[in-house]
Amino acid sequence: MINIWRLTKVQLLSSFGLNKALHTRDGKERRKLLLLSISILIGVVMMAVASFGYSFMMARTFEQIGRMDLLLAIMMAVTSIIGFFTTIYKASGVLFGFKDYDLVMSLPIKTSHVVASRVLQLYVLNLFFALMVMLPAGVVYAIKVNPGALYFPFFLITFLFIPLLPIIAATIIGALISWISSRFKASRMISLILTFVVIIGVMIGSFRINGNEQVLADMSTQLADMIFKLYPLAAMYVDAVCSYEIGSLLLFIAISVLAFMLFTTVLGTRYKAIHTGLTTSHASSKYIMKPLETSSPFRALYKKELRRYISSSLYVLNTSIGMIFLLVMSISLLFISSEKLGQLIEIPQLSDYLSKLAPLFVSLFVTLSCTTSSSISLEGNNLWILKSSPVSKQNILLSKVAVNLTITMPISIISCVMLMISLRTGWIESLLLLVIPLIYACYSAMMGVIVNLKLPNLVWTSEVTVIKQSASVIVSMLIGFISLVIPLGISLILSHVNGNLILLGIGIMIMAVCSVMYRYIQTKGEQLFQAL
Incomplete structure (x- = not known):
């Protein structure tokens, strides 16, 4: 575990350039760190305020129809969708597209530990965005409903497991897109087209759902049924957090953790083969000499x-x-x-x-x-x-x-x-x-x-x-x-x-x-x- 933690820490620190800023003696670099910290803090506050306001407006509608549980159900689904979209096109870069692959793989560390550290990096980044959506929604729900004492520990525990399944789904789809595109000559263009098709397809599907069932115009049990059918874990989440059902809580955690562990284990055992397949591209055997062209600088x-x-x-x-x-x-x-x-x-x-x-x-x-x-x-x-x-x-x-x-x-x-x-x-x-x-x-x-x-x-x-x-x-x-x-x-x-x-x-x-x-x-x- 210590190797996984060390690799994850180094990757997260280098992601935002914090590693250099924390250890440098250059005053200019430290001022940049201060500027970055202030900018991130302002951005986080603005996102949190906007998320709180949006959740509060939705809560007013749900309060009128007596379905405050819909607030947490919708925001949990929104968090999963955000995690899915943001991971689908960065998973390949984080897991397979890093430049120091040869250096890291030559270290006396198990391949499964390298994979686990990379997946944890994705998890931490998604957890940050989940925090911006779920925490304001949880506060609004607590203000409106005044729930029992079990609500707060159940909410915090389940929050940690919300990003797991979206990461798995997005990584698998992203890897499939990269693998399919690598079989063709124009691999990058094929990858872009396939990714755009998936994202736009989900958008169009959501538009059709909204129009057919008049979700936004009639907040009723149809909305809950739709969310729970599309994402069954949302039903378990609502039962655990809103109704304090221990069975739903344990089932939600078990499904998330077991799926995540299975995914990480399988990925760890086949990681090198998958990396080779994704990074192998088609090269044309024909080369035609053309005259050199000149242009302005x-x-x-x-x-x-x-x-x-x-x-x-x-x-x-x-x-x-x-x-x-x-x-x-x-x-x-x-x-x-x-x-x-x-x-x-x-x-x-x-x-x-x-x-x-x-x-x-x-x-x-x-x-x-x-x-x-x-x-x-x-x-x-x-x-x-x-x-x-x-x-x-x-x-x-x-x-x-x-x-x-x-x-x-x-x-x-x-x-x-x-x-x-x-x-x-x-x-x-x-x-x-x-x-x-x-x-x-x-x-x-x-x-x-x-x-x-x-x-x-x-x-x-x-x-x-x-x-x-x-x-x-x-x-x-x-x-x-x-x-x-x-x-x-x-x-x-x-x-x-x-x-x-x-x-x-x-x-x-x-x-x-x-x-x-x-x-x-x-x-x-x-x-x-x-x-x-």
């Missing part, structure tokens, strides 16, 4: 950066899934009117809100699709090649910005055009809907570069560490979120003011910030890049 850098982006399925999934969600929702609004959607979810003013705040709504997905916040860190130990290349460092940074805009701008334009049609916006609203997300795309891309220059992580063994857990990614997401929450709050507070004027003012301010950041990249970018 910026274009060559752009092509190089775009190839690097496409080469990592985790990179593509983590930074483009928001844009895919935006596209799917924009298409769905063509077939269901905003008025009907507002009636379905009991928000009659939804159509007005969408018409006024659609630019900020689209911009949210744009800021969540920032590729530049990890693009410099992903260079890793190959960064010296770029630093020593005879090209402008400004072009290197702007080529990364250009790739980000390539991902966000086309989908934003297409989605905005569809929203113009479905929302029937006027010409001024349409212009703002089209322009403001594009401004935020430039803002997000340049802000990601600057943050990554300030908070780089060039020493990593798995891409997951850089793409999902690095300080620059967390800080970039937090800044992007705040840059949208403040305008949204201003729009709601000044509801009596013309919304178009507010959006116009927001657009001008973000453009001014973009010009300042562009100037900063021109003047200070090369200096920061060379200092890495």
Whole structure:
């Protein structure tokens, strides 16, 4: 067990760059650690407050129909779905795609211990997100129901076992996707397509369930039946936590633990064979010599950066899934009117809100699709090649910005055009809907570069560490979120003011910030890049 704990501790510390920051004597690195800690704390507080507010609003509805147990059932299902989605495309990177595979496997440690430490890393990361969803829901339930003393220990005990089965399911599906895609020439593209198919399929399935049974409009026993049929462990969880049934508690824990142990054992015995199968790719035997092409330095850098982006399925999934969600929702609004959607979810003013705040709504997905916040860190130990290349460092940074805009701008334009049609916006609203997300795309891309220059992580063994857990990614997401929450709050507070004027003012301010950041990249970018 001591080997498992040590491996897990080292992996978790290196995931967020904490290991270097804790042991360095450099004051600059310690200030970065302080900044990261403050950013994480702010992000956690914001997520917890939002989760508490959402749970409290749901609890008011469930209280009216006398089914407060539905709150914990729904939030437990939501936690499982979040764990499933976040694990499905990072499991392969954490379990099989780490760079120090040869080094770790050469250590005098059992293979099963290496596998257990990797699975525990996934478990701890999922437990953090489960905490953000389940703890506020548990507090709201305790406030509304005033349960007995057994509720609190039962709630805390079962909470620790909620992420286990979603991790197993997501890892198996993720590994199958990687294995199937590795049998084809375009393995990365096949892997991306299959993963997107699974995620979009689950989304469409949930939309169909909502529409067929009018779940959101009629909170009744049908909702409980649906959740318990789709996920039987939710019924055991509710019986254990809400009704204090010892049998359900023991059965819930036993199923979760036994399935997890069986999965880890089987994976440990076949780990090397599975790793070989997943990392083996098809190579074409035909090679045709073609004439060499020449291009400008910026274009060559752009092509190089775009190839690097496409080469990592985790990179593509983590930074483009928001844009895919935006596209799917924009298409769905063509077939269901905003008025009907507002009636379905009991928000009659939804159509007005969408018409006024659609630019900020689209911009949210744009800021969540920032590729530049990890693009410099992903260079890793190959960064010296770029630093020593005879090209402008400004072009290197702007080529990364250009790739980000390539991902966000086309989908934003297409989605905005569809929203113009479905929302029937006027010409001024349409212009703002089209322009403001594009401004935020430039803002997000340049802000990601600057943050990554300030908070780089060039020493990593798995891409997951850089793409999902690095300080620059967390800080970039937090800044992007705040840059949208403040305008949204201003729009709601000044509801009596013309919304178009507010959006116009927001657009001008973000453009001014973009010009300042562009100037900063021109003047200070090369200096920061060379200092890495």
